[in-house]
Amino acid sequence: MQLHAEQSKSDNITVSVPPTRSDILHPCDVVEDVAIAYGYNNIPMRKHIPTSEPVSLKPLALNEFTELIRSEIAMNGFTEVLTFILGSWKENFPMLRCKDDKSKAVVIGNPRSSDCELVRTSLMPGILKTVNNNKDHPKPIKIFEVGDIVLLDEKTDVGARNHCQLAALYCGATSGLELIHGLVDRIMEAVGASFVPLGDNTGYFIETSDDPEFLPGRQASIIYKGKRIGIFGILHPEVLTNFDIPDPCSYVELNVESLL
Structure with a gap:
């Protein structure tokens, strides 16, 4: 050894x-x-010790919570997809109009190909690649994913931490901010989070944001109990061009664990 x-x-x-x-x-x-x-x-097997009450295995609270969210989004007409957790550096940063400050992404040593250079820091690249591969599908395309991203974290023993994220995308000629905003409100209502005035930390509210992946003035941050947990808006035309998507898309991504 x-x-x-x-x-x-x-x-x-x-x-x-x-x-x-x-x-x-x-x-x-x-x-x-x-x-x-x-x-x-x-290794000897342990003897089963009977108990007065039947023993049952219960799913983790996070798993139950994500199943609730999946069900709610599916009932809104969205189809779930599963994308690869590994991706290329180009897809995770330049193609999303983002700068790599070396503080987020877990880089893979000796990757087998350029498609496995790092662990994804967002669900967006995988969602957009799915749309690209199905762009001839009748519109609108409504898809979502619940999955993990990995971010560097020096406080953990392995130097990184998993975060469970939810992402949903609406692609079509009628795609607008109000469509994805309505989905956000439905998700928050389903998990018992009430909409509150700006600055109130008892529920959630939205405020303007300036993320490069989205159109300026057509995006907003989701603030829950004083903490930014996600963002939604209309994707920037340059991002859509980078992924060869001809139709406008509205998108939301938020951290599921923050809602527990």
Whole structure:
């Protein structure tokens, strides 16, 4: 295993990881190595201890929450898509008119191709590529995705953190800010978040924003309990041109975990 271990007086084991074992990022990786060396079949099974009440496995609160959101958006006529979590640097930054300040994206070492250079920092590239591949489909195209993005975070033991995001897009000649705004209001109503006046931190409100992916004056930030959790608006024509999409598109993306 190439791991050097020393036992201390406090019953802790200190493990030194050599540079050649770049796959070990966490104590659980060491435990896995030990289990493989010992043999999974040699580990004795624990005896089942009956309890007075039946034991049932419950889904995580986040999973239940995302299922609720999926159901609500689907009932509004949107089709769910699943896109790749890896992407190219070009799609995640220049094609979205964004600058890479090296503080967000997790870069993949020795990628197999340019399509796997980094872990996505937004669901937008995958959604737009889906529209591009289906642009001959009858309009409007209404799609959404609930999935993870990954952002650098020095506070975590692996240097990055997953964020569960929701993205939805409406593509068609009649695409407008009011359409995607209505979807935002429906989502917030479904999760029990009330619309409040600007500056009130008890619910959610919207305020003007200036993100490069969207048209100036046709975009807004979603503020929930004093924190910006997302953005929606009309996508910039340059972004649509970069992804070879001829029709106007309205888009929303927000952080699901912030609503829990």
